[in-house]
Amino acid sequence: MAVTKLENGRWEASYRDPSGRERVKRHRTRAEADRWLTTVKGQIHRGDYVDPRLGRTLFSRWAQEWLDGSAHLKPKTRADYEGLLRVHVMPTFADRAVAAITPGDVRRFISDKVGSGSAPGTVRGARKVLRLVLAVAQAEGAIRSNPCDGVRVPPSPKAEMVFLDAEQVEALAQTIDPRYSTMIRVAAYTGMRAGEIEALRVGRTDLEVGRLTIAESVTEVQGHGLVFGQPKTYERRSVTLPPFLTEELRSHFGGRDLDPQAFVFTSPEGGVIHHKNFYNRSFKPAVRAAGLPERTRFHDLRHSCAALCIALGAHPKAIQERLGHSSITVTLDRYGHLFPKLDEALTGRLDELHREAVSSFRPGPISDGASQDLRRGPSASRGLSADLGV
The missing domain is CATH 1.10.443.10 (Intergrase catalytic core)
Structure with a gap:
């Protein structure tokens, strides 16, 4: 890292990014140049450095890179994602520099979609695709964090299941x-x-x-x-x-x-x-x-x-x-509400287990080896084990 004074009186700060590429920025004063270099040095040290050149890259370029890397998706999933990207996401973000997209932009995008009557599932899908594209930019060092993180979307109503006998x-x-x-x-x-x-x-x-x-x-x-x-x-x-x-x-x-x-x-x-x-x-x-x-x-x-x-x-x-x-x-x-009340059944069997133990108890000295057999009925433990599926 270096700071150099130029002939016009301005100051030029330079450094090499983690990839070895030299970065240069001009400042009005030496103090501004020093503060900027200190900030960059801290980002590199913490591992959250972002490449300003990549940050200026348009969202549309990252969207294409994401699509090129999504060959692993099932054809229908890919087609659904492409449709959401084309119809809902690109009109808003295609020409935006990726580093300029903020959580506030994402919240407004979701609010606009809801206000225009888009179904909750569509809004949720559009937000998912937006997040996936921005995740590629984040992984490549173009942005420090994903602006979709922490932004909530309306819950999708679950289709009511019909159970036929x-x-x-x-x-x-x-x-x-x-x-x-x-x-x-x-x-x-x-x-x-x-x-x-x-x-x-x-x-x-x-x-x-x-x-x-x-x-x-x-x-x-x-x-x-x-x-x-x-x-x-x-x-x-x-x-x-x-x-x-x-x-x-x-x-x-x-x-x-x-x-x-x-x-x-x-x-x-x-x-x-x-x-x-x-x-x-x-x-x-x-x-x-x-x-x-x-x-x-x-x-x-x-x-x-x-x-x-x-x-x-x-x-x-x-x-x-x-x-x-x-x-x-x-x-x-998905189906837990259809199962019998297992806890209620277990509570009843625990009560039976205690009552059987009391009825089968015989006073007197009990050897260690025979204590369990004398203090509780043999059917109790077998019955409980069966109820629990052991």
Whole structure:
């Protein structure tokens, strides 16, 4: 670092940034130059130095760099992000120097979007994309902190789940176009997502053991058509079939020797099901004809599977594996309100445990080895262990 007096009486301060590039700035006085260098030296020492040249780079350039590095995203996710960036974020920030964007700018952006009537989910998505782009600039040293951090957005209302019982599932299956009846039952009794069912191939059905392997999903992406990829959690999984579904799939195949790559369920033309067409032309009319709640979605069959399993006393871990959740926490967060009041049941059993211990107690000297057997009934500990799933 150095300070040099110029012929015109001004002072030039220079330093080398962490990359070794020389930086120079002119000041009116020596004191200004010294203060500036002291500030820069402190930033470099603390590790929060920002490159002023990069900070002057327009947001649009960082947006393009972020897009170039997002090849890992699923096609639909990438398309959704691109749409949010193009329609909502770029009109406001494209021509702004990235270092000039402040938390106040982000708050005004969110407020304007809410005020213009944008849905909460859209506002939340736009803020997420803005934050992701600015995170690239932050990682490259163009900004010290992300101005989106700490800026709150309106919560997105959660879609109300519809839980169908077995009779309602059957009503829907028998009302819809017969080619989709088995598909409805598979959704309700396996918990598979729509894209997983529509991408299910014959070679991934093992009717001898009653098992389906879920290794692929299909989704419709605007501008790209139907796109096949891995399931939502990026992991293969398998689900077992109730015997009635195994027999129904055998009937669905009709005893034919099918190509393992053929799809189990197809459109009327024999191709891959376009979910939007199926939903509007077949599913929703069948929902109305079966007398089900108008808001019932195909995804509610997945929720219904969880509810049916819980009603049968299934362990949350088993439900997690069947539905393909990334963790048991997701399962409990989503469906925890459907589980029995386990704490109440535990409290009752603790009371029973105490009463059995009192009734089985025998006064007199007790050896260390026999103390537990004499002081509490043998059935109590076994019963409690069973209740806790041990």
